[in-house]
Amino acid sequence: MTLLSNKLSEELKYETQAIEGGPIVPEFSQIFKKQGVWEKENVPYHNEILLTRNLRLIVDIRTELEEERQDSAAEEDDDPGQEALNIYPIRPSLSITKMGPWRRDRLNPTHHNLPML
Secondary structure, rough: OOOHHHHHHHHHHHHHHHHHOOOOOHHHHHHHHHHHOOEEEEEEOOOOEEEOOOOOOOOHHHHHHHHHHHHHHHHHOOOOOOOOOOOEOOEOOEEEEEEEOOEEEEEEEEOOOEEEE
């Protein structure tokens, strides 16, 4: 029983020092921040942290379109009676996060295979 009470008193001491003495940042957290890849948001008295990162993507759709056209050209050679349509699938993805003091709502609508004329 004394072991449990010692552990609880150490935990309570750690928590009171963390609140009174300012933020005590562990070494791994300092290294994580120094890397600068992610931004960390920590709200006191919450058991969650928020990691954010900006991503920039560059996509060359011409190569994908050329490959699709080559594939469709091979299919057209097999069936010359069909008319070629320029229909490409669109796969948009949108993530909306609405944050408030008491709730966090997330909406992830995704649509696949929408034709683009």
